[in-house]
Amino acid sequence: MGRIEFHQVTKRFENGHEALKDISLEFEEGSMTFLTGHSGAGKSTFLKLLMCLEKPSRGQILVNGVNVTQISSRRLSYYRQNLGAVYQDHHLLAHRTVFDNVALPLRVSGMREKDIARRVRAALSRVGLLPKEQLFPGHLSTGEQQRVGIARAVVPRPKILLADEPTGNLDPELSQDIMHLFEQFNQVGTTVIVASHDHSLIESMGSRIIELSNGSIVRDEINVSR
């Protein structure tokens, strides 16, 4: 349930800048891929198109055979409920506790509070923030906020997990832990796509690497170094 296809996708912004140029890619269900490239290469735009936060100027994006650029508002909601996403700027709610922030996707999907509590604590425990579940995001460091965002992305056990620079604010050791967490999700069948410019981290993982440069694919290979 996590096959993704990009067919000749181009994204041109109103100012004329082409963030992605004629991209055609396939991601098999249960695959793990790293998107890399310099700043402005098109990594974030690629993920935003997949999250349906932007619409492509041309081309099709199919997820499980469905063109997600043309689905209704309601189906888009259900699609996003099956999507875990980690954002560069975290998107945490300042007036809600860490627990409530992580519980948000589960509440949206109508889960029982008892189950929510169990799942949220498990996710917080995985990112090492269980003792801080009652704190507000403002009381956390940037790295901790990033981990809350990661916990929120993985808590609904999504079929597809997208992460935009998830380790940008984390120390190397914690970055490795988070990558292993993504790997564990991938091992149970989740399709994982991580955008990162941390080459050393990416090279340490045995996954597919796609490098973008000025909106075009300049490298697409499986890293067998591990």
Added chain:
Amino acid sequence: MARKAKPRKDPWPRPHTGPLTWCRDHLRVARDTLHFVSARLGTSLLVWLLLGIALALPAGLFLLQINLAGMTTAWEGRPGLSVYFDLGLADAEIAATAAALGSRSEISVVKVTSQAEALQEFQTYTSLANALDLLAENPLPASLRATLAEGASLADLELVAEFAGRSAGVSEVVVEKTWLERVTDITRIVSRLGLMLGVLFGVGAVLVTATSVRLAIEARLEELRVLKLVGATDRQIRRPYLYFGAFYGLGGGLIAAMLISLCLLIVETPLTHLLGSYGQDLEMSGFDPKFLLALLAVGGILGIAGALLAARQRLADLEIT
């Protein structure tokens, strides 16, 4: 025979949530909204006051209208007509006319005053009693007063007057409807004014709520964006704001009820005095639990309508990036 293509399974089906989950979600949203409203008590009070005034005016006029309408039937000087007979008419003929009038469905009571009784009343209630002693015979005619039955209209009164005028020995028929017509006219004016003000202030209440909800939406835009990002449906996103509208509307209804009871308290003494002079006790009708419930319901509905308006407008163009 061609094989039917197997329909593709929806990769993102609607989550199965039972009614219990739905109720729990509503309860949680209601609690959160109540918390948000109470945390901004100053702003909320202003909104409640605005809505309260907007609801109190038409509701007050409605009360006035139903009490005025009630007065036309309950007032002691009820509508009716007085029939004056020729001097010296036989009692039997007077009784026959009274019986004929009394048998009509439009008439509830017929009271006959004989010549002797008229004289006695005149002597009792005026200071001119001695003047009549100078006359050789009683100059006051026998009369009867017929009171309109409940539900009878002014047109019925005209018919009865016409009937009485055709009876034998009737000298004059006086229809006592002038004041009734005035009260009826006033009731009509108040009713139409109430309707007009109701519509105007109703629209005002919707706009006040819409503006307040719009401000609440602006204050929580980031939360809305995050909710959209994690897959909340439009209905889920709208839900807290509908509760906002409902709470504002219910609060407005409550304030309106308080304002109306305050007004009633203020006018009670002079109104009692005024009605007392007409031999009438003050009995306000309409201001009862049913009216209060209706006021709260109207407030709630208008509040929800305002919230829907604001939410539809603002959330339609909400962009998430």
